[in-house]
Structure formats: C-alpha cells, structure tokens
Amino acid sequence: MTLNAVLARIDETLPQSLDRLMDLLRIPSISTDPAYKADCARAADWLVNDLKSLGFDAHAAQTPGHPMVVGHADGPGRHILFYGHYDVQPVDPLDLWDRDPFDPELQDTPKGRVIRARGASDDKGQLMTFIEACRAWKHVHGSLPGKLTIFLEGEEESSSPSLIPFLTENRAELSADLALICDTGLFEGAVPAITTMLRGLAKAEFTVRAASRDLHSGMYGGLARNPLHVMAALLANLHDASGAVTVPGFYDDVAELPDSLRQQWQSLAFDHAKYLGDVGLSHPAGEQDRTPLEMIWSRPTAEVNGMWGGYNGVGFKTVLPAEAHAKVSFRLVSQQDPAKVLTAFRAWAEAQIPPDCEIVWHATDGDPASVMAIADPAFEAAREALTEEWGRPAAFVGAGGSIPVAGYFKSILGMDAMLIGFGKDDDQIHSPNEKYDLDSFHHGIRSWARVLARIAG
Amino acid sequence: MTLNAVLARIDETLPQSLDRLMDLLRIPSISTDPAYKADCARAADWLVNDLKSLGFDAHAAQTPGHPMVVGHADGPGRHILFYGHYDVQPVDPLDLWDRDPFDPELQDTPKGRVIRARGASDDKGQLMTFIEACRAWKHVHGSLPGKLTIFLEGEEESSSPSLIPFLTENRAELSADLALICDTGLFEGAVPAITTMLRGLAKAEFTVRAASRDLHSGMYGGLARNPLHVMAALLANLHDASGAVTVPGFYDDVAELPDSLRQQWQSLAFDHAKYLGDVGLSHPAGEQDRTPLEMIWSRPTAEVNGMWGGYNGVGFKTVLPAEAHAKVSFRLVSQQDPAKVLTAFRAWAEAQIPPDCEIVWHATDGDPASVMAIADPAFEAAREALTEEWGRPAAFVGAGGSIPVAGYFKSILGMDAMLIGFGKDDDQIHSPNEKYDLDSFHHGIRSWARVLARIAG
Numbered sequence: 001m002t003l004n005a006v007l008a009r010i011d012e013t014l015p016q017s018l019d020r021l022m023d024l025l026r027i028p029s030i031s032t033d034p035a036y037k038a039d040c041a042r043a044a045d046w047l048v049n050d051l052k053s054l055g056f057d058a059h060a061a062q063t064p065g066h067p068m069v070v071g072h073a074d075g076p077g078r079h080i081l082f083y084g085h086y087d088v089q090p091v092d093p094l095d096l097w098d099r100d101p102f103d104p105e106l107q108d109t110p111k112g113r114v115i116r117a118r119g120a121s122d123d124k125g126q127l128m129t130f131i132e133a134c135r136a137w138k139h140v141h142g143s144l145p146g147k148l149t150i151f152l153e154g155e156e157e158s159s160s161p162s163l164i165p166f167l168t169e170n171r172a173e174l175s176a177d178l179a180l181i182c183d184t185g186l187f188e189g190a191v192p193a194i195t196t197m198l199r200g201l202a203k204a205e206f207t208v209r210a211a212s213r214d215l216h217s218g219m220y221g222g223l224a225r226n227p228l229h230v231m232a233a234l235l236a237n238l239h240d241a242s243g244a245v246t247v248p249g250f251y252d253d254v255a256e257l258p259d260s261l262r263q264q265w266q267s268l269a270f271d272h273a274k275y276l277g278d279v280g281l282s283h284p285a286g287e288q289d290r291t292p293l294e295m296i297w298s299r300p301t302a303e304v305n306g307m308w309g310g311y312n313g314v315g316f317k318t319v320l321p322a323e324a325h326a327k328v329s330f331r332l333v334s335q336q337d338p339a340k341v342l343t344a345f346r347a348w349a350e351a352q353i354p355p356d357c358e359i360v361w362h363a364t365d366g367d368p369a370s371v372m373a374i375a376d377p378a379f380e381a382a383r384e385a386l387t388e389e390w391g392r393p394a395a396f397v398g399a400g401g402s403i404p405v406a407g408y409f410k411s412i413l414g415m416d417a418m419l420i421g422f423g424k425d426d427d428q429i430h431s432p433n434e435k436y437d438l439d440s441f442h443h444g445i446r447s448w449a450r451v452l453a454r455i456a457g
Numbered sequence: 458m459t460l461n462a463v464l465a466r467i468d469e470t471l472p473q474s475l476d477r478l479m480d481l482l483r484i485p486s487i488s489t490d491p492a493y494k495a496d497c498a499r500a501a502d503w504l505v506n507d508l509k510s511l512g513f514d515a516h517a518a519q520t521p522g523h524p525m526v527v528g529h530a531d532g533p534g535r536h537i538l539f540y541g542h543y544d545v546q547p548v549d550p551l552d553l554w555d556r557d558p559f560d561p562e563l564q565d566t567p568k569g570r571v572i573r574a575r576g577a578s579d580d581k582g583q584l585m586t587f588i589e590a591c592r593a594w595k596h597v598h599g600s601l602p603g604k605l606t607i608f609l610e611g612e613e614e615s616s617s618p619s620l621i622p623f624l625t626e627n628r629a630e631l632s633a634d635l636a637l638i639c640d641t642g643l644f645e646g647a648v649p650a651i652t653t654m655l656r657g658l659a660k661a662e663f664t665v666r667a668a669s670r671d672l673h674s675g676m677y678g679g680l681a682r683n684p685l686h687v688m689a690a691l692l693a694n695l696h697d698a699s700g701a702v703t704v705p706g707f708y709d710d711v712a713e714l715p716d717s718l719r720q721q722w723q724s725l726a727f728d729h730a731k732y733l734g735d736v737g738l739s740h741p742a743g744e745q746d747r748t749p750l751e752m753i754w755s756r757p758t759a760e761v762n763g764m765w766g767g768y769n770g771v772g773f774k775t776v777l778p779a780e781a782h783a784k785v786s787f788r789l790v791s792q793q794d795p796a797k798v799l800t801a802f803r804a805w806a807e808a809q810i811p812p813d814c815e816i817v818w819h820a821t822d823g824d825p826a827s828v829m830a831i832a833d834p835a836f837e838a839a840r841e842a843l844t845e846e847w848g849r850p851a852a853f854v855g856a857g858g859s860i861p862v863a864g865y866f867k868s869i870l871g872m873d874a875m876l877i878g879f880g881k882d883d884d885q886i887h888s889p890n891e892k893y894d895l896d897s898f899h900h901g902i903r904s905w906a907r908v909l910a911r912i913a914g
Contacts, residue, residue, distance in 0.1 A: 199675065203773050212737030218656065218858020221788050222758035223749055224733065225742040229696065229761055235689035276681065276813075280669030283812040285682040292680050301679035304686060305776050310763035311784060316660050318786050318858075319762050327768060329775050331678050355740040401675020401775075 002140055003453045009136040010445050017132040017445065018106065018115070018438075020050070024086070024124050025104040025117040031066055031087035032158035040066040040154050043086045047152055050131065054138055056150060061170075063162035066154030070173070077146040077457040078378075081176035081415070083405060084127025084183065085156035088119035089430045096432035106438065111426075114435040122429035125436035126182040126421055127152060129444030137449060146456035149176055153405070156183075160404060167412040175413045178378055178455070181406060182448075184399065185423030186440075187268060192386035192394040192447070195419035196261075196374050197297060200332035201402050202341045202366030206349070208234070208324045210357050217318040224320055225356045228309050231324035234349055238302050238328070243287040245302045245330075247348045253335040257298050264395045265293050297398025301331040302345075330366070331400065338366025370406045372416045378455045382418055385450035389443055422447065459597055460910045466593040467902050474589040474902065475563065475572070475895075477507070481543070481581050482561040482574040488523055488544035489615035497523040497611050500543045504609055507588065511595055513607060518627075520619035523611030527630070534603040534914040535835075538633035538872070540862060541584025541640065542613035545576035546887045553889035563895065568883075571892040579886035582893035583639040583878055584609060586901030594906060603914035606633055610862070613640075617861060624869040632870045635835055635912070638863060639905075641856065642880030643897075644725060649843035649851040649904070652876035653718075653831050654754060657789035658859050659798045659823030663806070665691070665781045666815050674775040681777055682813045685766050688781035691806055695759050695785070700744040702759045702787075704805045710792040714755050718831075721852045722750050754855025758788040759802075787823070788857065795823025827863045829873045835912045839875055842907035846900055879904065 010017075029043035030036040044060040044067040051058035051071035058071030066087060091101040099105060104117030115125060130150070137145050151174060155162055167174060187193040210225040240246050257265070272292035276282055286295040295301075309324030311317035330341050342364055349359055372379070374396055386394035399419070406417045422444035428434045467474075486500035487493040501517040501524040508515035508528035515528030523544060548558040556562060561574030572582060587607070594602050608631060612619055624631060644650040667682040697703050714722070729749035733739055743752040752758075766781035768774035787798050799821055806816055829836070831853055843851035856876070863874045879901035885891045 201775065203775075205773070210738065215736060216858065217758070217760045217762065217786060217788065218856070219753065220736070221760045221786075221857060222743040222752040222756055223729070223741050224736065224738055225740070226760055228764055229692065232689045232692035232761065232764065235686065236693035238689075239686065272680070279672060279677070279681065281667065281681055281813045283682070284680055285811070285813070286679040295679040296677065299679055301674070303674045303678045303683055303775075303777060304689065304767065305674065305774060306767035306769045306778075307685055307689065307781075308765040308767075308769040310761065310765075312763045312765040312782065316662070316784060316786065317762060318658065318660075318760075320760060321763075324764075325769065327773060329674060329678075329773065331674065354742070356738045356742070399675070400678060401673065 003449065005140045006136045006449045007446050009139055010132065010449060013136065014442055017128070018441070021115065021125060021128045021441070022104045024128065025119055026102055028102045029087050029119070029154065030090050031155050033090060037066070040087055044069050044154055047086055051150060054131070054134055055144060058150070061166070063166055065162045068154065068162070068166055069150070069152035071150040073144040073148045075144055075146040075148065075457060078178060078455070079147045079149065079176040080456055081149040081151055081174060081179045082130050083151050083153070083179055083181045084130065085123045085153040086127065087154045087157050088122070088124070089157050091118050093432065098433055113438040115438060115441065116433065116435045118434050120434055120436035121423045121427035122434065123156070123183050125441055126423065126444065129422065129441060130180070130182055130448050132445040133448035133452060136445070137452065145452040148456070149174065163405065164408060164412065167408055171413060176415055178376070179409045179415050179417035181403065181417050181419045182421050183403060184419045184421035185425065187395060187397055188271065189424040189426065191268060191392060192390040193397040194379065194382055194386070194394065195399045196372040196379065196396045197333070197398040198370040198402050198406055199297070199300070199400055200336065200338060200367045200369035200407070202330040202332055202338035202364070203327070204329070204342055204345055204364045205327045205362040206325070207360040207362070208353065208357055209322060209360060211320070211322050214322050215320040217320050220320055221318070225354065226320045227324040227357060228321060230353055230357050231307060231309065231326055234352065235304050235307060235326060237352065242289070243285065245300070247302070247344050249344050250300065250341065253337065254300055255334040257294065261396055267393065268293070268395055293398070296400035298333055300333050300336055302328060303331070304328050332366070333369045334371060336369060338368055342366060367402055367404060367407050370410055372418070376416065379418060381454040382420065382451045385454050386420070386447055389447045389450050420447070420451070460906065462597045463593045463906045464903055466596050467589065467906060470593065471899055474585070475898070478572065478582060478585045478898070479561045481585065482576055483559055485559045486544050486576070486611065487547050488612050490547060494523070497544060501526050501611055504543055508607060511588070511591055512601060515607070518623070520623055522619045525611065525619070525623055526607070526609035528607040530601040530605040532601055532603040532605065532914060535635060535912070536604045536606065536633040537913055538606040538608055538631060538636045539587050540608050540610070540636055540638045541587065542580045542610040543584065544611045544614050545579065545581070546614050548575050550889065555890055558891070570895040572895060572898065573890065573892045575891050577891055577893035578880045578884035579891065580613070580640050582898055583880065583901065586879065586898060587637070587639055587905050589902040590905035590909060593902070594909065602909040605913065606631065620862065621865060621869065624865055628870060633872055635833070636866045636872050636874035638860065638874050638876045639878050640860060641876045641878035642882065644852060644854055645728065646881040646883065648725060648849060649847040650854040651836060651839055651843070651851065652856045653829040653836065653853045654790070654855040655827040655859050655863055656754070656757070656857055657793065657795060657824045657826035657864070659787040659789055659795035659821070660784070661786070661799055661802055661821045662784045662819040664817040664819070665810065666779060666817060667813055668777070668779050671779050672777040674777050677777055678775070682811065683777045684781040684814060685778060687810055687814050688764060688766065688783055691809065692761050692764060692783060694809065695761070699746070700742065702757070704759070704801050706801050707757065707798065710794065711757055712791040714751065718853055724850070725750070725852055725854070750855070753857040755790055757790050757793055760786055760788070762786050789823070790826045791828060793826060795825055799823060824859055824861060824864050827867055829875070833873065836875060838911040839877065839908045842911050843877070843904055846904045846907050877904070877908065
C-alpha cells in the first residue's frame with residue numbers, strides 16, 4: 001500500500017523536513033514593515049525554488065505589495081488549490097522573546113518538543129506540512145498526487161491588500177474545484193478538525209453629536225443633552241435581557257444548525273468552563289438559549305469594540321462633551337448580508353436618538369459568513385483521513401472569526417474550502433515566543449498525505 | 458449725601474482706576490505654571506502695596522504654593538471679608554489671541570469699550586472693583602467703610618491647594634460676619650445678580666472589569682462578557698424616561714425652591730431657547746417637570762463626563778476589552794451629602810452588574826451645595842443697592858457650578874457669602890481674547906460703593 005510508504009518516508013525524513021522549515025523561518029518576512037520588503041521577496045523565492053524542485057511549475061507573481069507564490073502541477077482528478085501564507089507578524093516586544101525570533105530552535109518543553117520562532121505556527125510551519133507531504137508523495141510515486149495548485153500569499157498579516165485584485169485578475173488560473181487552507185488549529189489543541197463555517201463581519205463606526213461645542217456641566221448640566229448618555233442608551237439597547245440582538249430583522253437570514261453538525265459539536269464536549277476560565281470568566285454571556293459553541297461558531301453577534309467620549313485623563317473635567325463615539329461590529333452567520341445588517345442597524349439607531357442629536361456614520365463595511373458545502377464527499381473523506389491519523393474522531397467545526405481568504409475563494413473563484421490546520425491554542429501566534437509543536441508538524445505532514453490519498457488524483 | 462460724593466469720585470477717577478488695573482494685568486500671574494511663580498509673588502506684592510496705600514494692614518502670607526494677600530481695616534459695624542483671586546489662567550493657544558495677553562489695552566468694539574487682557578474679567582478686573590470702591594470711599598470719608606478684611610488668593614485657577622489649610626490655620630483672623638465674593642457675572646450679561654445658591658459636586662470614577670485580558674471577538678464574541686456592554690447599560694440606567702436620576706434616595710435631601718426665589722426666577726424671564734441655541738441645542742433635556750433655570754440652579758444632576766474602553770484609533774479592532782471606564786459627576790443641591798450620594802451610587806451600580814464582572818472604584822470626592830441664608834438683611838440691602846445702580850431689579854440667582862471658596866467659607870469659617878460680580882457671558886474667561894467691559898468695571902466699582910454704604914460700618 002503506497003500510502004504507508006509515503007507515511008514511512010515522511011517519518012524517515014522528518015529531520016530533513018525540519019531543516020527546510022528552519023531555513024524558511026530564518027527569513028524575517030514581516031509583511032507589514034517596509035524594512036523587510038526584500039526579505040518577503042526572499043521567502044517567496046525560497047518557496048518557488050522548493051516547489052520547482054518538486055516538479056511544480058512555480059513562480060513569484062509580482063503585486064503592488066509582496067509577491068504571490070503560485071505553483072501548478074498537472075495530473076489527474078479534481079483540481080485542488082492549497083493556500084498558505086509565508087509572511088509573518090512583527091516581533092515586538094522583542095525583549096519578551098527568549099531568543100532571536102528568526103533564529104529558530106527545536107526545544108524540549110514539559111509539553112513536548114517545539115519549534116520556536118516567529119512564523120513557526122503562523123503560517124510557515126503549517127504551509128510546509130503540505131509541501132513536505134507532496135515531497136514524500138513524489139518520492140514514493142514519482143509524481144505529485146494529482147492536479148494541484150499551490151498558492152502562497154505574502155500579505156496575510158498586513159490585511160491582504162493585493163489579494164482581491166490578484167484573485168480577480170487570475171481567476172481562470174486559480175479557480176479550482178476545491179481549496180485546502182492550512183491556517184487553523186486542532187480543536188482544543190487535540191481534536192483534528194475541518195472548519196466548515198466561518199462567521200462574517202460587519203463593522204459600523206459612528207458619532208452621536210449634540211451641542212456645537214463641549215459644555216461645562218456647571219452651566220449646562222441637567223439642561224443640555226449629553227451625548228454620552230445617548231450613546232450609552234443606544235449601546236445598552238443593542239441586546240435584550242436574554243442576550244439577543246434587538247435590531248429588527250437581525251436574525252431573518254440565520255439558519256439553524258443542521259442536526260449532523262449539532263451532533264458532532266455535542267460530541268466535542270467543549271469545555272467552555274476551561275475556555276472561559278483561561279481568561280478569567282465563568283458564565284457564558286450570550287444568547288441564553290444557545291450552547292457556548294453555538295454562541296461562538298453559528299450565532300451572529302453584536303459587540304461594542306470601542307466607545308469613547310468626554311474626558312478620560314487623570315482627574316476630573318466636568319464636561320458635557322459635544323460628541324460620543326463608538327465602534328460596533330457584528331459577527332455574521334449563514335446567509336446574513338453585511339449591507340442589510342448595517343442598514344438595519346443604522347435605521348434602528350436613528351429611530352431612537354432624542355431631539356437635538358444626530359448620528360454621523362463613518363466608513364463601514366463587511367464580509368458575509370462562509371458556509372462550506374459539506375455535502376461534497378471530499379469533506380467526509382478528509383474527516384476520515386484525519387480521524388485515522390490522529391486516532392480520534394475528527395469533526396466539522398465552526399470558527400468565530402472570519403478567515404477572509406476563504407470568503408474570497410468562494411465569492412471570486414467560486415470554490416469552497418476545507419480549512420485544516422494543526423496549530424494549538426498555546427502556539428502564541430502574533431505574540432512573543434511563538435512555537436509550533438513538532439507533533440503538529442509531523443502529524444500535519446502525515447495528515448495531508450492521508451487527505452491527498454483520498455481526495456486527489 | 459456722602460454716597461453721591463463717593464460715586465462722583467469714582468466717575469472722576471475712572472482713568473486712574475483703569476491705569477492701576479492695567480498695571481496689575483501686566484503681571485503674568487499664571488498660577489498653574491511654575492515658570493510664573495515669581496510673577497505670582499509680584500502680583501501679590503503689588504496688591505499688598507496698594508492695600509497699604511489705602512490704610513489696610515496688609516501682607517502677603519506665604520503658603521507652600523503662591524502667597525495669600527490679606528489686608529485688615531478696623532472700623533465699626535459687622536466684620537466683612539472680601540474675596541477675589543489675583544492668579545489667572547494660562548494663555549495658550551497664544552496664536553488665537555489678537556494681542557499679547559499681558560499687554561492690556563482698552564479697545565472699542567461694536568458692543569462698547571472693553572479691557573482686553575488675560576485676567577481682565579477673571580478675576581483681576583473684578584477684584585479691583587472692590588478696591589477702587591474702597592479707595593473712593595477713603596478719599597471722601599477719610600476712612601475705610603467699616604471693619605473690612607480683604608483676602609486675595611493666588612491659586613484659584615490651579616485648584617486652590619493651599620486654601621483649606623490656610624483658612625483652617627487662620628480661622629480666627631479670617632472669620633468674619635459675612636463674605637463678599639467677586640468672581641461671578643451679571644445674569645444674561647445684563648441683570649445685576651447676587652448668587653445665593655451654588656450647586657455642589659460629587660465625583661465618581663470607576664472601571665468595569667470582566668475578562669483577565671482583551672479578547673478577540675472572533676474567538677469570544679457572543680460568549681464572553683463585554684464590559685463595554687455592561688458599562689453602557691449602567692450609564693443608560695442612570696436616568697429614567699422622565700430624566701430623573703434613578704439612584705435610590707438621590708432626591709431625599711433636596712428641598713423645593715422657596716416661593717420668593719421662584720417668583721424672582723420667573724421674573725428673570727430666562728431665555729432658555731437662546732441659552733441652548735447658543736450651543737446648537739433647542740430642547741431642555743433634564744427632568745421634564747422642571748423649568749430650565751431649576752434644571753441648572755436648584756436641581757441635582759448625574760452626568761457622565763467621560764467614558765472609554767476598547768479600541769478608539771483609526772480603523773477597526775475586533776476586540777472585547779477587559780475593561781471599560783467612566784467618570785460620572787453629580788451636581789448637588791440643598792442638603793445633599795456628597796458621601797451619601799456616592800455611597801448610594803456605588804451600591805446602585807454594584808447591584809446591577811452581571812456575573813464575571815467587578816467594579817473597581819477609583820478615588821472620588823465631593824463638596825456639598827452652598828445655600829446662603831438670605832434672611833440676613835444684608836442680602837436684601839445689597840439687592841436694593843444693585844437695583845439702584847443698574848436701573849433694573851437685581852435678583853437672587855443660583856449657579857449651576859460650584860465656587861469652592863464659598864463652601865469653605867461656610868464649612869471652615871462659618872460665614873455665608875454674597876457672590877456679586879459684573880462679568881458677562883462673552884468675556885471669554887479661560888479662553889483667548891479675554892475681556893472685561895469698561896461698563897462692568899465702572900458700574901462694578903459704583904455697585905460696591907452702594908453695597909458698602911448699606912451693609913458696612
């Protein structure tokens with residue numbers, strides 16, 4: 001059985017796979033800082049050369065920002081596109097790192113061996129799991145596992161300014177039958193998971209204005225409208241006593257969870273007490289008739305992300321400010337339309353402000369939720385592959401946050417994505433001392449070999 | 458009639474009175490800025506010398522901050538203390554001034570002649586009205602008008618750090634039968650007024666805490682408690698639909714306005730439409746069963762002066778912050794006790810926060826309202842004097858803000874105060890291009906002569 005040969009090859013050559021990852025981790029490809037522009041290009045070139053060595057027709061495609069790495073391999077079967085990103089987050093505060101973030105090291109820790117470096121988990125270690133699986137496959141089979149495109153972005157950590165234009169301009173080249181995205185994690189750090197639902201996001205920033213200037217509360221307090229009171233009332237009214245969002249029509253396009261997913265989620269036995277306990281909380285605070293996993297994966301939210309107005313310095317200033325400000329975001333699910341939600345929110349807010357006030361709306365935007373078509377047999381096949389590799393039932397899970405590229409793949413390229421990743425909650429991505437478990441790397445490579453054996457070619 | 462002689466002397470020597478004020482205005486006695494410490498001392502010395510020239514036994518009393526000017530004149534009758542302050546506000550932004558703030562000038566404007574300089578109205582021009590009245594009195598009578606103490610502070614614009622200790626340490630010397638304070642204005646810039654009610658102030662600053670760190674709304678949104686929501690609900694609950702404060706017991710110690718004052722206030726025909734219109738408003742927003750003057754003079758309030766939390770920079774950050782903050786102040790009236798109000802507020806707030814939240818209370822304090830005993834015949838006598846000078850009925854009025862020294866005179870020295878001043882709403886105190894109308898100065902001096910004729914000696 002050739003899969004076993006591939007897996008054996010992966011096990012045998014893990015030290016070499018690790019060496020290659022270390023080489024990539026040494027390149028400080030911080031995309032948001034112009035000082036590292038050449039390093040980003042160098043990381044892209046490194047990947048192009050590596051893909052070429054595997055037989056991919058690869059190149060670094062220039063953009064106004066950092067290059068996109070694109071590699072194609074022809075072959076039989078469905079066209080599968082793999083996505084990862086080679087850029088990394090900045091490293092500050094540098095003094096909180098135990099070592100140079102770009103001098104990677106394999107370290108023994110009480111929880112096992114880890115690869116310590118910026119980008120080890122997010123996302124260089126993860127993207128290399130797929131490339132190493134292809135390498136082992138090629139060695140055993142003499143060819144890559146089917147019709148594959150590898151697409152590696154260099155701007156994921158800096159808001160992906162080139163992504164939409166690039167996907168749009170290269171739609172024909174990049175449109176595959178299915179995408180694989182490796183930028184997520186194991187559920188609770190242990191359960192293999194395929195993310196099939198990603199919440200969307202709609203954002204609103206606004207100002208409540210009353211008087212034409214700041215007023216002294218001695219002269220005007222009790223007589224003049226205080227926009228801080230108006231803003232507080234608006235934000236307080238956003239949820240009812242049961243935790244539901246009060247904006248009319250907000251839940252109109254929200255589907256109930258399918259029974260099959262409900263069962264899988266129940267079987268995950270999500271330890272919400274630990275999840276909340278880790279951040280000092282103990283009570284689920286959302287819609288009181290929903291489970292904690294529903295609250296973060298399949299239910300929409302309205303959250304105030306910022307509010308400010310008046311005096312916030314040391315001491316007191318008895319001011320009635322002229323303005324109060326807030327930033328509110330909505331996590332969206334199912335078929336909720338960001339524009340429709342924002343329109344309803346604006347109308348809801350405008351309807352309740354008192355005389356002498358106006359609301360000024362600032363630029364707002366949004367992206368819908370991504371809900372993958374899990375009826376595609378590839379999803380179940382991948383779930384079986386992951387179950388075999390990790391020795392415990394893999395699950396289709398949700399994600400509370402958006403992964404924008406999955407949405408763009410759907411909206412621009414018309415393809416669904418399977419998000420499979422091997423990160424752990426304690427990987428400290430975006431923080432000092434980022435790491436990737438050696439186990440994540442090793443079993444990640446093996447996972448992809450198993451998945452490709454079932455869905456590629 | 459000697460009063461007429463005094464008034465004539467005032468009229469004749471107005472140019473010399475103005476010259477003296479100009480001299481005082483040239484001293485940049487900015488109390489809050491250590492760079493002007495010597496100038497504050499110079500202003501105090503200038504005043505000491507001027508008082509001595511009038512026969513006062515005067516000196517500059519040192520404090521840890523700027524000196525207090527104290528001058529005594531013995532004589533018959535009730536002991537009357539006059540208070541003003543010789544320090545001034547900073548002048549920035551300097552580029553918004555039409556001229557050097559410390560190079561005073563008499564200017565012709567469409568509204569009449571004005572004295573343009575920092576401190577012209579607040580409070581050097583005002584305090585000199587009293588001294589000039591004494592000077593003319595002395596010239597005509599050969600003696601000062603009775604048992605007088607003049608007490609001039611140099612730290613009023615920098616929170617008066619030395620005031621309470623100084624009054625406490627010099628209680629015997631400074632305790633008079635009645636205080637006169639010249640640091641207020643004409644009602645609506647035209648009606649002579651004696652302020653007999655000053656609202657107090659209680660301040661509370663607090664933080665609502667939930668999670669142990671900031672959370673990502675993708676991972677926790679809908680599940681974790683958002684302290685911004687908790688804070689918004691707290692602040693929104695502070696008033697009911699009628700505009701009344703909901704804190705239990707808040708109105709317990711609030712007396713209704715005496716009929717005599719209610720009639721005077723009605724006769725003022727306060728143009729609240731203009732008062733609000735000047736700042737872009739049109740609807741009285743406070744307790745809906747109260748008149749606008751009651752709202753700002755005789756009713757207590759709860760006002761949010763600042764609230765903040767989460768992200769308030771450019772763009773969006775989908776954060777659930779760990780903390781939300783607010784500053785709330787209460788304007789107090791009648792017999793309301795600041796400590797009692799703050800205790801009730803804390804209990805009210807603590808009772809309504811949800812699980813997983815706590816409130817951290819920061820330093821808070823307060824001062825009670827000042828309500829003068831207008832049954833003292835001196836009040837009615839002064840009102841008649843002002844009515845004569847200004848040719849229209851003077852009124853006992855309230856003040857929405859506190860003038861702390863009036864409260865300290867009551868609590869430490871046991872004396873009531875009559876607050877009589879001649880400033881106008883457009884004097885731009887604390888702002889660039891401060892001015893004092895020449896009419897305010899001239900009729901202010903004459904007013905004090907008339908008041909002293911009735912209540913001193």
